[in-house]
Amino acid sequence: MANRLVEVQHLRKSYGEHVAIDDVSLHIDEGETLALLGPNGAGKSTTIEILEGYRVRSGGEVRVLGEDPQHAGIAWRAALGIVLQSSGEASVATVREELRGLAALYPDARAVDEVLAVVGLEEHAGRRIASLSGGQQRRVDVAMGIVGRPRLLFLDEPTTGFDAEARRGFWALIRSLQTDGTTILLTTHYLEEAAQLADRIVVIADRRVAAEGTPATIGGADARVPIVRWREGDAVREQRTREPGALVASLAARLGEPEALEVVRPSLEDVYLDIVRTDRGMVAA
Numbered sequence: 314m315a316n317r318l319v320e321v322q323h324l325r326k327s328y329g330e331h332v333a334i335d336d337v338s339l340h341i342d343e344g345e346t347l348a349l350l351g352p353n354g355a356g357k358s359t360t361i362e363i364l365e366g367y368r369v370r371s372g373g374e375v376r377v378l379g380e381d382p383q384h385a386g387i388a389w390r391a392a393l394g395i396v397l398q399s400s401g402e403a404s405v406a407t408v409r410e411e412l413r414g415l416a417a418l419y420p421d422a423r424a425v426d427e428v429l430a431v432v433g434l435e436e437h438a439g440r441r442i443a444s445l446s447g448g449q450q451r452r453v454d455v456a457m458g459i460v461g462r463p464r465l466l467f468l469d470e471p472t473t474g475f476d477a478e479a480r481r482g483f484w485a486l487i488r489s490l491q492t493d494g495t496t497i498l499l500t501t502h503y504l505e506e507a508a509q510l511a512d513r514i515v516v517i518a519d520r521r522v523a524a525e526g527t528p529a530t531i532g533g534a535d536a537r538v539p540i541v542r543w544r545e546g547d548a549v550r551e552q553r554t555r556e557p558g559a560l561v562a563s564l565a566a567r568l569g570e571p572e573a574l575e576v577v578r579p580s581l582e583d584v585y586l587d588i589v590r591t592d593r594g595m596v597a598a
């Protein structure tokens with residue numbers, strides 16, 4: 314049976330009168346990457362920071378690496394890698410100095426040069442962190458999260474501010490950590506990122522888990538039914554069908570070459586938006 318590194322049951326957190334999360338249950342098995350998705354303010358950072366031991370929960374059960382984060386000690390913390398949503402003040406130390414200092418605190422740290430190469434910061438190793446661009450500073454955050462060779466890595470919106478090429482590079486980095494067996498909890502607003510990296514996805518909306526599944530199955534089979542779209546006179550027509558080929562053939566028989574014909578398979582982003590809108594009681598577009 315898979316080794317469960319994270320187990321959350323009926324988690325609840327309120328800030329005074331305001332209930333931020335009401336009933337969140339999820340788990341992560343060793344070696345898995347779980348993406349936690351949800352609209353702004355849904356409670357993703359709150360959930361992650363409770364798992365990291367930075368916030369005190371109001372109710373429910375939480376086990377991370379077998380311990381309750383509220384009472385876990387320094388050895389437990391050394392097994393975690395944490396990339397917070399914002400890193401706060403940028404250090405005046407150089408990238409290499411900062412990583413060396415941090416690596417010295419861990420029992421089995423990665424070599425600093427290896428980490429610099431992996432996050433693509435070799436050429437900037439001698440620069441002060443405060444002088445780097447936003448995307449480069451984010452890579453430093455990721456480097457600091459992985460230098461201790463964590464068993465469990467928390468990535469809270471890690472690629473915000475990355476350009477498209479840097480984001481692809483980051484995905485390659487995460488894949489290499491996955492190959493090494495690192496277990497990862499990721500939050501992101503980039504649905505393509507979740508589709509690329511996650512083994513499983515949990516969507517939080519309206520303070521609860523609204524959906525759970527793999528990138529290919531979340532939202533149910535009906536959410537993936539292809540849409541055939543074409544123009545007929547002035548009107549754009551569309552029809553959802555499990556047999557798009559047959560529909561296209563019948564359109565071609567009736568109309569000749571149909572204008573503006575396309576067959577669209579809903580992306581994870583389409584499915585996610587349906588889940589979130591349905592949860593808010595809105596009619597899915």
Ligand SMILES: Nc1ncnc2c1ncn2[C@@H]1O[C@H](COP(=O)(O)OP(=O)(O)OP(=O)(O)O)[C@@H](O)[C@H]1O
Nearest residue numbers: 328331333351352353354355356357358359360398
């Ligand atoms: N320290 C705090 N005090 C009061 N309310 C808070 C605090 N931290 C978060 N909240 C509230 O709790 C809710 C959940 O916030 P959280 O930051 O966990 O959401 P999120 O899903 O991470 O959002 P985003 O995608 O915007 O980062 C929000 O309504 C937020 O305003």
